[in-house]
Amino acid sequence: MNIKKQLFTVLTFTKISTRRFFRDKVALFFSVGFPLIFLFVFGNLYGNNSSLSFRVALINQSSTAIATQLSEGLGQSKVIKIDGNIASLDQAKEKMIHSELDAAIIVPENFGEVEKGAKYPSGQLEVIYTQNNQQSASALTSLLSAQLGEVNKQFVSQVAPFSVMSTQLNENSLSNFDFAFAGLIGFSIMGIGIFGPVNVFPELKKMGILRRLSTTPLRVWQYFLSTMIGQAIAGSLSFVAMFFVAIQFFQLKIAGNWLDLIIFLLFGSIMILGIGLALGGWAKNERQVAPLANIITFPMMFLSGTFFPRFLMPDWLQNLSGLLPLTPVIDGVRLISTEAKGLLDILPQVGMVGAWTVIVYLIAFRVFRWE
Numbered sequence: 001m002n003i004k005k006q007l008f009t010v011l012t013f014t015k016i017s018t019r020r021f022f023r024d025k026v027a028l029f030f031s032v033g034f035p036l037i038f039l040f041v042f043g044n045l046y047g048n049n050s051s052l053s054f055r056v057a058l059i060n061q062s063s064t065a066i067a068t069q070l071s072e073g074l075g076q077s078k079v080i081k082i083d084g085n086i087a088s089l090d091q092a093k094e095k096m097i098h099s100e101l102d103a104a105i106i107v108p109e110n111f112g113e114v115e116k117g118a119k120y121p122s123g124q125l126e127v128i129y130t131q132n133n134q135q136s137a138s139a140l141t142s143l144l145s146a147q148l149g150e151v152n153k154q155f156v157s158q159v160a161p162f163s164v165m166s167t168q169l170n171e172n173s174l175s176n177f178d179f180a181f182a183g184l185i186g187f188s189i190m191g192i193g194i195f196g197p198v199n200v201f202p203e204l205k206k207m208g209i210l211r212r213l214s215t216t217p218l219r220v221w222q223y224f225l226s227t228m229i230g231q232a233i234a235g236s237l238s239f240v241a242m243f244f245v246a247i248q249f250f251q252l253k254i255a256g257n258w259l260d261l262i263i264f265l266l267f268g269s270i271m272i273l274g275i276g277l278a279l280g281g282w283a284k285n286e287r288q289v290a291p292l293a294n295i296i297t298f299p300m301m302f303l304s305g306t307f308f309p310r311f312l313m314p315d316w317l318q319n320l321s322g323l324l325p326l327t328p329v330i331d332g333v334r335l336i337s338t339e340a341k342g343l344l345d346i347l348p349q350v351g352m353v354g355a356w357t358v359i360v361y362l363i364a365f366r367v368f369r370w371e
Contacts (some may be wrong), residue, residue: 281369
């Protein structure tokens with residue numbers, strides 16, 4: 001009977017916590033709307049599977065058929081993005097100085113004409129770029145050379161002794177967005193798990209609500225459990241919205257098992273929530289908790305693979321960032337969703353999340369205060 005009363009208390013406070021969340025428009029926005037904004041931003045950044053593209057100005061000074069054919073071909077290219085509003089080199093230079101363009105392609109007036117004594121037309125394109133765009137200009141020059149090579153074959157027959165052949169695999173590959181989505185999920189988990197209690201607990205202390213609750217038979221574990229269930233409901237709403245948008249608008253592909261992914265997401269969310277409970281339970285007011293929350297969340301936001309791949313970091317920084325609580329969560333989600341790993345395959349990540357769960361909840365129960 002005593003257990004039933006304790007669970008009834010947990011259920012009651014879960015309802016209160018959930019209602020408070022849905023009535024708080026600011027909390028609803030930052031828990032559900034804000035992650036969706038990031039999802040649309042990164043979805044549009046990574047939605048195009050082509051990682052190589054150039055923003056250029058095409059200044060065609062020639063009226064020959066070959067120059068026209070070349071301009072039309074470049075305009076249809078998925079790699080070369082031509083700014084059609086630029087008509088002069090001076091305009092192109094101005095935009096290149098402000099990094100709005102990678103280069104300018106000049107088609108000279110005599111391009112495509114047949115010179116005296118020549119058997120076929122000729123011409124030379126000019127690629128103009130700034131010092132900080134040397135690599136882009138080099139790649140663009142190679143691309144244009146390959147395209148002109150196809151034109152040259154119409155006039156000059158030449159057999160190359162060495163060649164390259166490409167073969168397409170009959171398998172679908174993951175897009176850049178599929179890889180980045182795990183980081184966005186990690187960002188959502190951190191936002192709900194940490195900033196939820198951090199924003200609510202100090203406010204309840206300020207209003208004296210927690211102090212009054214401390215005079216009742218309510219125990220800390222009951223209050224934590226009710227908060228955990230309430231945040232899980234909020235997190236589920238955010239996850240469902242993110243997965244729906246990612247699948248419908250950005251063709252997200254999950255390679256692994258959905259059940260494994262849901263279990264691991266729940267496990268990781270519980271661990272991150274412990275950090276929020278520790279911070280919110282310890283702080284007396286918003287001014288006290290805000291700096292500490294930023295100190296904890298910012299390293300995880302930028303070093304745990306949330307927005308940038310960890311393999312781009314130096315080895316020592318990868319090793320250091322691997323110890324952060326959010327890192328095994330994002331790595332585990334990424335391994336399940338992109339490499340079809342199961343829970344048994346990601347035991348290192350599961351173990352790390354488990355260890356952090358024990359640590360953060362020991363701290364949370366230790367530092368919690370009702371006022």
